Amino acid sequence: MSDDRSERLRQRRKQSQERAREGGDSEASETAEASEPSKPSKPDKADNTEADVDDSSVKEEQVGTYMYLPxxxxxxxxxxxxxxxxxxxxxxxxxxxxxxxxxxxxxxxxxxxxxxxxxxxxxxxxxxx
Known part of the structure; x- marks a missing residue:
């Protein structure tokens, strides 16, 4: 089961990278697309009003960091x-x-x-x- 999921993720990443090379998409949109493929895409930040900025994904604004804690x-x-x-x-x-x-x-x-x-x-x- 997990092999199927990892294979799907690899496929999506590959497709996303291919689209980025063809269309010049930004790295942020690749990351969002690869990690959240089932969600509808959000409009560009340039299209957002100040009130909409808070609705943007944390993944688009911040860097993921992982820790191991007791x-x-x-x-x-x-x-x-x-x-x-x-x-x-x-x-x-x-x-x-x-x-x-x-x-x-x-x-x-x-x-x-x-x-x-x-x-x-x-x-x-x-x-x-």
């Missing part, structure tokens, strides 16, 4: 997201998206808490994981 950290990340999402959406009556809002917040404020640490402070934090 189960306990993954569970804590999910718990924190669910709590912040509920509070934010209740207060502002708008969606709090995990990939568009939460993960960038976690990384930004994680950077800030680690910035300026010396080697021994890094060791202490690693030991406390």
């Amino acid at each position: 189960q306990s950290q993954k569970k804590e990340l999910e718990r924190l997201y669910n709590m912040l999402k509920a509070e934010y959406e209740y207060e502002y009556d708008e969606e709090f998206e995990k990939n568009r809002a939460f993960y960038p917040l976690v990384v930004k404020y994680g950077f800030e808490s680690l910035d300026g640490l010396d080697a021994s402070e890094i060791r202490e934090r690693l030991d406390s994981l």
